[in-house]
Amino acid sequence: HAGIQDYLKILNDGGGIKGRKIKYVAEDTAYKVDASVAAFNKITGQEKVSLYYGDSTGFSKTINPELERRGSMLMAGASFATELNDPKKFPLQFMAGPDYTEMFGILLRYIAKEKPGARVAFVYSDSEFGRDPIGPSEAVAKELKLSVVEKIVTPPGSVDVSTEVLKLRRANPDFTIFHGYVLAPIPEFVTQAKQMGMKSQFMGTFWTMDNSTVQRMGDAAEGFMGVMPYRYYYDKDGTAPMLEKIRQMRPEYQSTGYLQGFVTAMLMAEAVKRTLEAGKELTGANLKAGLNSIKDFDTGGLFGVPISIPGNSVPVGRIYRFDAKAKQMQPASDWIKL
Amino acid sequence: MTASPILEVSGVSLAFGGVRALSDVSFSVPEGAITAVIGPNGAGKTSLFNTISGFYRPQAGSIRFAGTSLDGVRAPQRAARGLARTFQNIALFRGMTVLDNIKLGRHAHMRTGVLDALFYWGRAQKEELELRAEIEERIIDFLEIQHIRNASVGTLSYGLQKRVELARALAMRPRILMLDEPVAGMNREETEDMARFILDVKEEWGVTILMVEHDMGMVMDISDHVVVLNFGQVIASGTPREVQGNDAVIAAYLGSGDVGAIARRIKAEAA
Amino acid sequence: MAGPAVLDVNNVEVVYNRTVQVLRGLSLQVPEGEIVALLGSNGAGKSTLLKAVSNLLSLEDGDVTAGAIRFRGDDIAALTPHGLVRRGLFHVMEGRRIFEDLSVEENLTAATFALTGRKLPAADFDLVYNYFPRLHERRKGLAGYLSGGEQQMLAIGRALIARPSLILLDEPSLGLAPKLVEEIFAIIARINAEQKVSMLLVEQNAAVAFAVANYGYILEMGKVVIDGPVEKLMRDQDVREFYLGLGGAGGERSYRDIKHYKRRKRWLS
Amino acid sequence: MDALFLAEVTLAGLGAGALYALTGVAFVLIYKATRVVNLAIGEILMLGGYAFLGFAAGLGLSPWLALPLAIAAGGALGWLVERALIRPMLGESPISVFMVTIGLGSILAGVVQLGWGADPLRLPEFMLSTPVFIGEAYLAPKVAIGFVAAAVVIGLFLALFRFSRGGVALKATAADQGAAYSVGIDVPRVFSVAWILACATAAGAGVLVGAIGGISPTMGVFGLSVLVVVIIGGLDSIAGALVGGLLIGLVEALAGAFLGGEFKLVVTFALLLVLLMVRPYGLFGTHEIERL
Amino acid sequence: MRIGTLKTSYAADEALFDSSLQRALLVLLALAAIAFPFVASPYWLFLACLCAINVASATGLNLLTGYTGLVSLGQAAFMSVGAYTVAVLEIRLGTPFFINLLVGAGFAAAIGVLVGIPSLKVKGLYLAIATIAASVILHFLFSHWSLTGESRGLSMPPARLFGLTLDQPFLLYWLIMPVTCLMVLGAANLLRTRIGRAFIAIRDRDISAEVLGIPLLRYKLTSFAISSFYAGLAGGLWAYFFRVVTPESFPLVNSIFYLAAIIVGGMGTILGGILGAVFMTLVPELLKFVANWATPIYPDALAALAPVRTIVFGGLIVGFLIIEPRGLAEIWRRLRRFFHLWPFRT
Ligand SMILES: Nc1ncnc2c1ncn2[C@@H]1O[C@H](COP(=O)(O)OP(=O)(O)OP(=O)(O)O)[C@@H](O)[C@H]1O
C-alpha cells in the first residue's frame, strides 16, 4: 500500500506518464473475498479504473471473470499463487515476482548446485497458500535429482509442532523448506530441531523473508535461508538508483511487502507507458501486451538483474542467508533466473 | 361403579437406578367418572402419570387404553389417541400467547405439512381457521379466559396459568384427562373454581378424569373413585368414604387431621 | 403484641420492571419468638413481600420504591442479601429452590456460608438430621431426585443450619401430602418453641397456618386488609368462608355443591 | 513405526495436552460458577501472552517478574469482564451470554491487533533450554515445563475443591443464584473470584503457549481445541478437563504423526461427535435433571 | 395517529399484516425494491444482493435457533454445501440454475438432518459444539476432495436464463431478491401453523412438548432440514453471485456472523432476522466510509480498519445483548408503538 503510494508519488512528481497523472484509490478488505469484491465494485463504480491491485488469491480468482468481461483493466495481486500464473486462464493479471512454485524452483536449483542429490523436506501449512507449490515442486525436485524425503503438513494456526519436529528428525533431511507461514511456527520448529541435534538447513519463501520477520525468529534465525526476488532495503551493492530514492523518501527500514507494492506499481506504470507509446487505447488486453513486451527491463536495481515478463510472473530470485551479527539477510547466491 | 374401564393399568413396575418408583401397580379407571390417585410424596403418582402418558417406559406391566394396548406406542401417539394431561409444575410455553398455547394442544389432530405451511393460503389456512373458531367457541368461553387470550402466559397469575393448562389439555380432544395436582398452591376460592371446571368437564364433555391431588377436601368431595399409592404400590382403592376410613391410608397418608392439637401440645411442652 | 419486633415492615411499596406495582403501602410486624401467618390469594404479593424483606427483589427486577423494612432495627436496604442471612434472617423460598445437582449433604454445606463471620460453633448437621431423619437416609443422594416433601424438609433443614433468629417461610405446605403437612408444621412449631426462632409464615392452607401461628395478616392486592390474633381472625365471617371453606352455619361446604354463580369476596378497605 | 518414535510422539502429545487441560480448567471454573460458556477463553489466553510480552519486552522487566504480572493482568481482565459484561447478563438465556463472550473474544482480538499489529511475535526466551530426555525419548524442554506447570495448577484446583466449601459455593451459585443468596453465599464474590481465577489461569497458560509457538492475534483458535476438550470432559468437571485435555493432546499428536497435520482438527472433532452420541454430557459432566 | 383496529373475523385476526396501513407500507416497500436497481450504482446493487443472501440464510438460522431453540454454529457450513453442489452441477452438468439451486438446497437439507440427529440427546451448547464439529468435517472434506477442487476451490460459469447471462449485480438482483422474499414469506407462514407452534414448544420446554403430541425427533430434524435448506439455497445464490467457491468462503466466523445477526436483530422474530442480517452486512461498509473520511485527519485510518472492524463486530454483539437483548426488532416495535399512540403518550 505505502509502496504503491510512494512510487506513484515519484511518478506523478516527475510529470506522470506522458503527461497523465495516476490517481490512486484504496479500500481495505481484511483479506475477505466478499469484502474485496465489494471494494472492487465500489471503486469501479465510482472511477474509471485501468489498473487494479487486489489482495488475496481468492479475490483474484473470483474477480477474474468480471475482469475479462470488462476488459478494461490490468490487475496485479499480492498473491504469488501458482494457479494465477497462467496467462490463458488469467489473461489480465500478473504478479511482480516469481510464483510460489518458481520460488521453490529457485531454492531447489540452489540446493542441487550446492549439494547434488540432497535430501529435502517440505513443511507447509494446511491452507490454499501452503499447498500451492507442493505438487509441482516435487516434480522439479525429481528433475534436479533431489529426493523429497518428507512432506509435513501443519494445521492452520497451530502453535505446538512437537510431533511434526519428531517426524522431521526421522526423515533427517539436509534441507527443509517452509512454506505457507509468515513466522509461527517456524522458530519453534527450528529451535526444537536444533536442540535435537539436527543439521538440516532451513529455508523459507517470500512472506517469511522480510528482514524484520526473520529477526523475530530470535536464535532460530541464525543461518536461516530463503528466496527473495527483490533487493533488501539496506542493500548497497551495485547501482540501485530506485532503492536510493526509496531510502531518501523513507529513512527507516521498509519491508519487502513495501517493495512488492512499489515494484508492482512500477511495472504497471511501465505497461501504461508502453501502451500509450504504441498509440493504443488503455484496455486490459493492450496493457497486458505492453507488460509482456517488457524485456531486460531495469527496475532501478530493485530486482538485481534486468527482468522480462514472459507470462504472468517475473521468475527471478536470489538466495539470502541471515547473518546474526549484521542482523541482516545477506546474499548467498547470484540472481537465479528460471 | 358400573361403567366399563377406559384405562387399565396392570402390573406396572418402574425403577430409576436403585429407586423403585412403581412396583406392580394395577388399577382401572372407569369411563365417565373422576378417579383420584392419592399417596404420600414420592409414592410414585407423577411417575405413574408419566408412565401412562408414555414419557417413562415401565420395566414391566402393560397399560390398555380404550380397549387397545399402549405397549410400544410413543408419547405423541398416545396424546393423539386422546390421553391429555396437565403437569405438576406448570409446563406452559412462555414464549407463546395463551391462544397459541391452547392451539398447540390440537397439534396431533392437525394435518398441515411443511409444504402446506410454507404456502399457507390453502389447506393450512383452512385448518387454522377451523381450529381457531372451535377453540374460541368451546374452550375459551367455557373456561372464561377471553380477556387473556392474547396475553403472554408468563405474566399471568398462578391460578390463571393452571386454567390455561387445562384449556390446552381440553384442546387435545381428550378421552381421558389427567390432572397432576390441579389445585396445589391455590386458595379456597380458586380451588372452588377449579373444582367446578373439573365437574363440568366430566358432566358436559363426558371426559373421564384421572387426577392426583393432595387437597383432601376436594378429592373426597368430587371424586367417584380413589386409588391410594404408597412406596409405588397400591395400598387401597374404593370410594372416597371407604378410603378415608382405611387405617393403612390414615397411617401412611392422611395423618390425624388435626395440626392444631399437635401444635398446642408442642407449645405446652416447651413452656 | 408481646415482645419487641424482630421484623418491622413499614408502608412498603414494591414495583416490578419499573411498571407493575405489587405492594401498595404494606405494614406488618413480627414479634420476637412468635410465628406470624400471612395469608392472601394468588398474586396478592406475599412472596413479593418476603423477597423484599430478604433483599432478593433485585434479582427479579423489582424495587422497593417507598417505605422501610427493618430487621432488628437495621434498615435492610443497606444490607446485601447474603449479609442479611449472616445476621440471622433466613428465607425459605417458594418452590423450595434446593440445589438439584448437589447432594443433600452438600445442600446443607452450602447453607454453612450463612455462619460466616459469626462467632458460632461449627455447623451442626445432626440438628437437622435429628428433626428430619429421612434426610439422613438420603444424605448422599442428589437432592433433585428427592420427593417433594423431602425437598421441603431439606429447604427447612438448610434454614436450621444457618441458626437464624427469623425464618421467612414461603408456602411450606405446597404440594405436600396431608400427613407430611402435619409433620412439617409440627416441626415448625417445635423449631419455634425449642430454638426460639421467630417466623413469618406465608400459607395458602389457612387451617394449618392458624394452628401454629399467634398472629395473622391477610393480604389483598398488595395491602393488608385484616390483621389480628389468630383467635380473632378465626371468628371473622369472610375469613371463615373464603379461607377456611366453612359454610354459613359453621359446617364445611362441599365442593360438589358449588353453584355456577357464587359470591365473590369483596374487601372494603 | 518404532517404539521410540511412538514414545516421543506420546510425550509431545501429553505435553500439549497439559496446556489444553490447563486452559480447559479455566473454562470449567467459569462454567461451574456462572453457567457461562466462555468462548473468549482463547482470546484471554492470547491476551496473557501479549501482556507478558508487554511487560517483558515493552517495559524491559525480567521475565520472572513479567510472568506474575501477566497472570495478574489476566485476573484483572477477568474481574473487569465479569463486572462489565457478565453481571448485567444475569438471568438472560445461555445463548445470549455465550454470544457475549464471542463478542468479547472478537473485541480482544481486535484490540491486540490494533496495539501490536497483525504479525506473529515471539516471546523472549526465559525458560531453560537444555533438552529433556526421558529414557532415550526426546521431549522439548518448554513442553516439559508446560506439563509440570499445568499439573501443579490443576492439582491445586482439585485440592481446593476437594477440601474446601468453595466447590459447593460454585455449584450452588451456578444452579440457582437466588437460592444461593438465600443460604448466605456471597454470589457476586463467587462470580468475581471464579472469573479472576479462570482468567489468571488462562493468561498463565497463554504465556506457556506463547513461549512455545509465539503469539499472534489469531492465537484465539487455540480456544477451539479447548472447547473440544471441555465438551469431551464435561463442561463442569475439572477432572474431565484434565482427562479431556490429555486425550485430545494425545489424539492430535498421533493423528499428526501418522495421518498428517491436516487431520489433527478433523480427527478430534470426529471423536467429539462420536463421544457426544454415546455420552451427551461428556465423560464426566453432570446430567441435567429433567422431570415432568 | 391510528386507533386500535377492530377485527370482525378470525381470518382477519390471523393475518400476517393486520392493518391496511401496514399493507400499504408493504406495497410501497415492494415498489421501492423494484425501482432500486434502476437508480442504484453497481456498488449498492452488490450490497443489496449480499444483504438479501444474508437475510435468507439468517432467516433459516432463526427458524432453527430463534424458534426451535437449537443453537447451531454450522450455518455457514450448510451454505457451503449448497454452494459447492451448485458449483459442481453447473461445471459438470450445466443443468439450469433453478434446478441446481433446488438440488443444492435439498442436499444441504439432507446434511442438516444428518447433523441434527444428535440433537435428540445432545442439548444446548453441547449441540452447538457438535455443529462446529460438523463444519470442521465438511471443511476438511471440501478442501481435500478432488470433486470440490481441494483447497483451490471451484470457479464456475454464471447462471443463464433465456439466453441472458446473469453475471452482473443488476441481473442477479432479479434472481436473488425475489427468491429471498419468497423464503422470508415462507418462514412467516410456517410460523403461524402447527409447525411453527411445535418449534416454539420445543424451544420453551421440549420434554413436555412430547407428551402434548409433538414428536420431538421429527420436529427437531424438520427444523434442521428447513434451516439448512434455507442455508443451502442462500449458499447457491452466493455461488452464482461470486462464481467461485473455496473452502475459505464459508469460515466458522460466518456462522458466528449469522448467529450474531439474529441476535442483534432479535431472536425469534422474522423481522429480527431481516433487520439483523442487513444491519450486520452494512456496518462494515459504513466503517469503510468513516475510515475514508477520516484518512485526511488520521492517515493510518485504513490500516486500522481491520482491527477496528473486528472490535466493532464484537462490540455490536455485546452492546446489543446488554442494552437491548431483544434486538432491533424490539426497537422497531417500540418506535411503532410510539407513532401509533403518537400525540398522546411518549
Ligand atoms: N427421573 C427420575 N430419576 C430418578 N428418580 C426419580 C425420577 N423421577 C422420579 N424419581 C423418584 O421416584 C419416586 C416417585 O416420584 P414421583 O414424582 O412420582 O412422586 P409423587 O408421588 O408424584 O410425589 P409428589 O406428591 O411429591 O409429587 C421418588 O422417590 C423420586 O425421587
Ligand SMILES: Nc1ncnc2c1ncn2[C@@H]1O[C@H](COP(=O)(O)OP(=O)(O)OP(=O)(O)O)[C@@H](O)[C@H]1O
Ligand atoms: N418478576 C416479576 N415481574 C413482574 N411481575 C411479577 C414478578 N413476580 C411477581 N409478579 C407479579 O406480582 C404479583 C404478586 O406476585 P407474588 O408472587 O408476590 O404473589 P403471591 O401472593 O406470592 O402469590 P402465590 O400465592 O401465587 O404465591 C403477581 O401479580 C405477579 O404476576
Ligand SMILES: [Mg+2]
Ligand atoms: Mg407428583
Ligand SMILES: [Mg+2]
Ligand atoms: Mg407466592
